[in-house]
Amino acid sequence: MSIRNFDSLFKPQSVALIGASRKERSIGATLLNNMRQGGYAGAIWPVNPKYEELAGLPCYGRVAALPEAPELAVICTPPATIPALIRELGARGTKAAIVMTAGLDVLKAGGGKTVHQAMLDAARPHLLRILGPNSVGLLVPALGLNASFAHTGAQPGKIAFVSQSGALVTGVLDWAKANGIGFSKFVSLGGAGDVDFGDLLDYLAGDADTGAILLYMQDLRAARKFMSAARVAARSKPVIVLKAGREAEGAAAAASHSGALAGSDGVYDAAIRRAGMLRVDSSEELFNAAETLAHAxxxxxxxxxxxxxxxxxxxxxxxxxxxxxxxxxxxxxxxxxxxxxxxxxxxxxxxxxxxxxxxxxxxxxxxxxxxxxxxxxxxxxxxxxxxxxxxxxxxxxxxxxxxxxxxxxxxxxxxxxxxxxxxxxxxxxxxxxxxxxxxxxxxxxxxxxxxxxxxxxxxEVPAQLPAAAAPQRARVRAIVAAALAAGQDELGQCESQQVLAAYGIPVADTRMARDVEHALALAGEIGYPVALKIHAPALPHKSDVGGVALDLETPEALRAAAAAMLKRVRRLRPDAALQGFAVQRMARRPQAQELIVGVSSDPVFGPVVLVGQGGVAVEVTADRAIGLPPLNMALARDMLGRTRVAKLLAGYRNLPAADLDAICHTLIQVAELAADVAELAELDINPLLADAGGVIALDARIRLQPGARTDRLAIRPYPQELEQQRQWQGGTLTLRPIRPEDAPAHLAFFNALDPDDVRLRFFTAVRELAPAQLARLTQIDYDRAMAFIATRGGADGRPETLGVVRAVADPDNIDADFAIIVRSDLKGQGLGAILFGKLIEYFRSRGTEQLSGDALSQNTGVQHLVRSFGGTVHASPDPGTVRLRLKLQAPAAPPS
Missing domain, CATH: 3.40.50.261 (Succinyl-CoA synthetase domains)
Known part of the structure; x- marks a missing residue:
């Protein structure tokens, strides 16, 4: 993710119009006319070998003939010319370009690559940023910059509009002009070969001229980058999304209930909600919402x-x-x-x-x-x-x-x-x-x-997770590895339930039988009544072929059910390879609701978690809520509350409410399973019985996909691999990334600080942490920020926070701004050096170039700490403060 050289895109001092023309109604002529009439005060340099002058301006025959490197180049020449132009512009020092030309993906360049890829390859060595291709251009009305071929301009305002559709760009400009709506930035994204939604959200989040951000979106490619940028932007200003394709078919061909129910639009909806943005259904709603939220x-x-x-x-x-x-x-x-x-x-x-x-x-x-x-x-x-x-x-x-x-x-x-x-x-x-x-x-x-x-x-600060044992990750990895080694892309009923049990999800006692006699023996061990289910990998929905028999009270009933089941399945699905039966202890919970909990793999956002009303008619009821992992109690409760079955779970008439915490914990554990096991492609738990006594999974199915990416989640989960044990002052410390559930301990930590230490950390007297501040400190985006805490068991047996160090990297990963504070009664005992060393190690490993920070001049402790690791302290333009810097390219020496 990067906003490098974006000032050259949005605040250029000079613009070259490559392909400018006087041919009436051509893109080159419209572009030149728009630039001339917009009131832009910088240099405008038309480039076209056919002309010596255009619209009263000198026209240059080629890029090399320009007086100097243009800060921004706007290109509307034929596709085959684009890579060479980008290469030449980059060599001269141009830092940004808008490529209006379409068709770069279908035309081949040398070496078998497309012209599109050749263009990106030409730009990369020079860090030249490209908006487009197939872009209508951009407008910055406050600067009079109309680098577009739109039919009309825009008036200044506080709304930034980014569109993936060129047709919508021109339509919205026309509509906005008629309704007196102005813009800070107006951007046609085009093919998003380089600059994409994530980059623009990062830039606009910090743009003082922008009060609200509107997005027209058709699709995404870099989901994690988008989610990181969107969550940052949505914390500072309204971000409103018009996502096209609400009625498009989703994963209709998916083998699992979860895959069929999720669908791509439902996942986009979940992502927009998770990022704190608002989704609307029409362009009119888009602008009405911007006006409403801007003044709300x-x-x-x-x-x-x-x-x-x-x-x-x-x-x-x-x-x-x-x-x-x-x-x-x-x-x-x-x-x-x-x-x-x-x-x-x-x-x-x-x-x-x-x-x-x-x-x-x-x-x-x-x-x-x-x-x-x-x-x-x-x-x-x-x-x-x-x-x-x-x-x-x-x-x-x-x-x-x-x-x-x-x-x-x-x-x-x-x-x-x-x-x-x-x-x-x-x-x-x-x-x-x-x-x-x-x-x-x-x-x-x-x-x-x-x-x-x-x-x-x-x-929101989530509630503490229910106390539970840590997942048995090694056991699950062994089960998955064994299945893949055997050429299986699906886990059997028992293996699937073993995986769930390893993650703390209650399951019914289930055993696999080779044949009817084996099933009878297992039923005797389990104890009647039992349920009998056919086992055939080709039959994911067993009840569709009569492959489930419930409440079997005797061996005779089981034998008869098995015979009828085999006959029926062989008649309806002679192609299905039968591998025996699953024998399960009958779960008699008459007041329970049947739920479905599952995982599906979205092509854009990766694994998503689903919950809704379960049972055999799950696709017909289509009651589901979707969430992006990882989850916490607040997010899980929100998911559950968006289902229709939530009203039944709350209890009615003489039925007590279900144990909602147990359901939410199941959702959290399923999300953690999806994050831990890269090979997990689909998971169905259907039904998950839920009542006042808790939950129990009766049927589960897991499909595997070997070779999946470990970074496939749209939101980076808690980085458990960064947890570390350290000896300190005769005891054991845990150094680990902060979690949202650490909020109560973090609040206690803050309340234990001396007021002067708080002033040195926050540069002002802060008496208490507001809920929003506490959320920002404990709910971080692990993909671009990190906060390590030092923790140990307190006098009451609960973990207590002793110190915290944090840093947030810029979108280009050049600089990470850090801060550190240790509990006041523990200062001077080396804890700060331990935490700072952990932070340095992490940001060096992710390629960040330097750590930097600001401190009050009288904060000599942090200045000494930075120097002890080889950093420097400089005077700051702000009175009473100093600037701290630590280069990360070379290993930092530990303090003596």
Missing amino acids: KPQRGGRLAIVTNGGGLGVMATDALVGAGGRLAELSEATRQQLGRVLPPAWPQANPVDIGGDAPLQRYLAALPPLLEAPEADALLFLHAPSAMVSSAELAEALAPLARAAPRNVLSCWLGGAEVAPARQILSRAGLPSYATPERAVLAFMQIVQYRRNQDLLM
Whole structure:
């Protein structure tokens, strides 16, 4: 991942237009015209051997003839010319190029490679960044830079728009111009040969001119890079995604239930949610959401209060809200009494609050404060239809200051045309979004609700994991290795259940029988009643061919069931190689719900975890939620809560609630299994019985794929291999990466610090860690950051944190910014040197060029620590601070 030389792309001092032309309606002519008319103040150099002058500018015959190396080159010449041009530009010192030419993937260059690959190979030695190919270009309206062949320009604004579709680029520009929407950056991604979504998210996350990021996405290739960049960007500003292809067929041909249910669009949805972004369904929603979220106040819940001057408007809004899964706020008695004092006696005493079509301005102003202050509502929707009793403009003027000062979000709908247009303009100038219909206003509210849920998941501190033994990883690796060595791409029922048991997932006692007599013997050992299942690798869904018999109470019943089963299977599937039977202790749990828990391999995002209602009709019910591993308790609970079966699991009538912690723990363990075993391609646990007593897996199937990549997960899991034991002060320390579940111990660690140590670490007095701060410190992206803690057992037997060192690498992996702090009562005992040495070892191994950091001048301890490892301390431009640097190319000497 890299944003190297992006300033040359977005802030160039000079631009060469290679292929500029005066041929009417050509790309070269449109590009030159756009550059000339945009108001760009830098140098513009047309390049085309056919002309000496273009649009009043000197035209150069070739790149070599340019006055100097252009900072940005825009190329619209034939495909075969592109690699040589890139090579020449790179040699001259150009750092960025936009390639508008299409068809590079189908044309061959020398050596059998495509022109596309030859272009990338030519750019690599010079670190020349390429936007495209097949890009419409980019616009930076604040600079007057219109390096595109779009039919119109853009006005300045705070929205960055990145599109994978050239057609949508031109359409959105036209729509935005008509609606007065401006942009900080407007980028046509094209073929994303070099610059991709991940790179642009990294750049835009730190762009002060950008307040919100909008993405139009068709597909992804570098999922891990995208997820890392998206999670960083979404923590700083709204990121809204319009993903095309929602109805596209997913993994319909998958052999497992999990593969069939997941589907590519469901996985994209899970990834967008996991990154804290918001997904929308249309280009109009994209910009409405950007406007809504840009002005939205923090909102903790999803209860909506509605006030209207027309009962019909309230009904329309309520229908839209309930249909979208939203909630009407239930007005408290105190709120109803306050409203009763200012509204006519006939008001409905409920939400929506209808103040009447004859309401004058004073009634509006009297009804709003009780609703704005009502603790039972999280937001207020104001609905207004034109009325002869009050001017819409006057009403908007009165509403604007109330809405701005309100402690919660206020959304408004002004139904109508010319009469209410001034009201919308008044609110727009006040930075308050308004909507044309009740349905659109409700959609905006639900976007805030979903966005806040996604953000909460991004920031939420998960509960501690239930106490459990560590997975028996070596046992599972041995089972998988033996199967692959035997040429098997699928584990049998017993082997699959052994794998689950090794990861702490309860399984029913199951044994494999060679034939009917062996099955009878095993059933006698297990004890009746038993279940009998046919064992044939070609029959993943045994019940489809009558290959399952339950509640067999006697040997005679088992023998009869086996005979009937063999006859039926041989008739329906004569091609299936029968390998015997699985005999299983009958699990009688009449109050249990049947769930499916599984793993499927997505071609883009790698392994994904699925949960939903199980049983034989699993594809018909299609009840599932998808999540990206790794998982924690918060993420697992969110997954489970998104299923329809969650309502049944919560208990109803005389049925007690299921043990949700046990289900969530199963999801976490399955995710960990997917992360640990690279060869795991698909996993089905169906059914997983869940009731108040816990869970038990009755049937499991695992499909293997040899040679899978170990880095296939879209989010890097906890790097267990970095855990280390060290002797210190006569005891044993554990040095390991921090985990989200360390939050309680980290909070205790912070509270044990001397206030002066806190000031030296954070550069200011910090009395307590807010939940969002705690989440940022404990929930890190292991792919670009690392935090090591030193921990040991405390007096209460629980692990206590003694010190922490952390660093975050820039997207180019050149520099990692570090910080370190040790518990105040343990300073001066060498713990800081142990932690810092661990950090140096890690970042050197990942190829980072240097560690750097800032410290207060009086923080002599960290300055001494850095020097002891061969680092340097420099004066900083900021008064009272110093800059710390440690080169990592050569091994650092340990402190004496």
